[in-house]
Amino acid sequence: MRGVVGVLALQGDFREHKEALKRLGIEAKEVRKKEHLEGLKALIVPGGESTTIGKLAREYGIEDEVRKRVEEGSLALFGTCAGAIWLAKEIVGYPEQPRLGVLEAWVERNAFGRQVESFEEDLEVEGLGSFHGVFIRAPVFRRLGEGVEVLARLGDLPVLVRQGKVLASSFHPELTEDPRLHRYFLELAGV
Amino acid sequence: MEKGTFQIKTGFAEMFKGGVIMDVTTPEQAVIAEEAGAVAVMALERVPADIRAQGGVARMSDPKIIKEIMAAVSIPVMAKVRIGHFVEAMILEAIGVDFIDESEVLTPADEEHHIDKWKFKVPFVCGARNLGEALRRIAEGAAMIRTKGEAGTGNVVEAVRHARTMWKEIRYVQSLREDELMAYAKEIGAPFELVKWVHDHGRLPVVNFAAGGIATPADAALMMHLGMDGVFVGSGIFKSGDPRKRARAIVRAVAHYNDPEVLAEVSEDLGEPMVGINLDQLKEEERLAKRGW
Numbered sequence: 042m043r044g045v046v047g048v049l050a051l052q053g054d055f056r057e058h059k060e061a062l063k064r065l066g067i068e069a070k071e072v073r074k075k076e077h078l079e080g081l082k083a084l085i086v087p088g089g090e091s092t093t094i095g096k097l098a099r100e101y102g103i104e105d106e107v108r109k110r111v112e113e114g115s116l117a118l119f120g121t122c123a124g125a126i127w128l129a130k131e132i133v134g135y136p137e138q139p140r141l142g143v144l145e146a147w148v149e150r151n152a153f154g155r156q157v158e159s160f161e162e163d164l165e166v167e168g169l170g171s172f173h174g175v176f177i178r179a180p181v182f183r184r185l186g187e188g189v190e191v192l193a194r195l196g197d198l199p200v201l202v203r204q205g206k207v208l209a210s211s212f213h214p215e216l217t218e219d220p221r222l223h224r225y226f227l228e229l230a231g232v
Numbered sequence: 233m234e235k236g237t238f239q240i241k242t243g244f245a246e247m248f249k250g251g252v253i254m255d256v257t258t259p260e261q262a263v264i265a266e267e268a269g270a271v272a273v274m275a276l277e278r279v280p281a282d283i284r285a286q287g288g289v290a291r292m293s294d295p296k297i298i299k300e301i302m303a304a305v306s307i308p309v310m311a312k313v314r315i316g317h318f319v320e321a322m323i324l325e326a327i328g329v330d331f332i333d334e335s336e337v338l339t340p341a342d343e344e345h346h347i348d349k350w351k352f353k354v355p356f357v358c359g360a361r362n363l364g365e366a367l368r369r370i371a372e373g374a375a376m377i378r379t380k381g382e383a384g385t386g387n388v389v390e391a392v393r394h395a396r397t398m399w400k401e402i403r404y405v406q407s408l409r410e411d412e413l414m415a416y417a418k419e420i421g422a423p424f425e426l427v428k429w430v431h432d433h434g435r436l437p438v439v440n441f442a443a444g445g446i447a448t449p450a451d452a453a454l455m456m457h458l459g460m461d462g463v464f465v466g467s468g469i470f471k472s473g474d475p476r477k478r479a480r481a482i483v484r485a486v487a488h489y490n491d492p493e494v495l496a497e498v499s500e501d502l503g504e505p506m507v508g509i510n511l512d513q514l515k516e517e518e519r520l521a522k523r524g525w
Contacts (some may be wrong), residue, residue: 046494050250051250051487052249052250052251052271052487053246053249053250053251054243054246054247054249054251055249056249057246073487073488073491074491088246088247089247089248089249089250089251089271090247090248090270090271090272090307090308091484092266092269092306092307093269093270093271093307095268097269097483097484097487100395100484121481122247125248132287136308144330150305152305154328155308155328155329155330156244156308156330156331156354157235157236157325157328157330157353157354158235159235159236159238159244160233160234160235160240161233161234161239162233162234162239175239175243177240177241177243177247178308180243188494213243216239216243216246217511223413
């Protein structure tokens, strides 16, 4: 299948997401400008540097267009790490950082510390079972609004959440070869 | 909970892809870089162009300067150590820098041995001119590779040479029969397992950035077209007439390297670029790319 799933390709590990989708038989489209969103039913926002992705998405009109499409219910979203930060309504400590703001959550950047504190840990994901989590200067969801469901936690901290057709993870499923979360997202998006 | 694994190190480098990493010498410059959309900054006391001009032994920067830069921005902060100087690396790991560049821009501390990078939790990036050099550094534990180029010259020619050489050699490895790989590994002085990996996958096992002489948005986009994953800009930004504007332009040029309209737009009215140096005016001993092996 091609043309209905996009990966935001302004910066970050979008190639890994494309490869993950390819393993599921999906030829994903790279999105760098707002016109690239046409016809998409689902968009993945990759890991990377959230400040860079946020600035470029705002400048090239992607932010407004994605927000409109999500609000009218015609676009499903999956954000990993930096992507999850971009989706969130509030970014703790960085009120001015450009973001989409559709996910009713407060997200804290670099919640575990700098790179030397980055880690791998096995998680228990609701409905999927054990899942290997790769956390790199990872954010966590500090406060969640109504309608946001927690699908995985690390200790007490939510690290995978869902709100309708919007999915967000602190960790990087695209860095493992486990396709289950990408498959889960495609089902959520009705692809 | 496992920290400092190779997966965590190389995975972090993946997050820089499609981005620009900028040399900065003050917290104010770091803020300008972050505002322009840099994915990380390289904290230094002197940019390569000044190291070149002033001469003398170039060492790791004062940890105080690096810490001030770390406090000023929310993006990752890298810093350089001399080739082989593992104690400088221990110091940088202790202050919590996010990435270490074992760099030929500084004066080498060891002419024979590079740092054993497996000993560290913090990831390393190293320069390379060709496939053999890249694979030797990866075998030592480097989680990211960059071209050496020729730092502090504002001249992209060496970065282009190193990028093209790397890809030519990767394509050559792919064309070999499996029973020819050992002889090639011997020829380029690289571990067999890594040569085999490149043969099977058609790329380096880690992220590969361009560095050394990139001065304009067009230079940066050129390196992306040559198959680099992203770009380091050293002296090119803060030695130019309007750093804020040039930094912004280079970030956009890397994200939209395949879009000539965006490239034309961001290349306009950038003020003076850094003054460049032609490579034939450099004496052999002034070439930084020759440091390390």
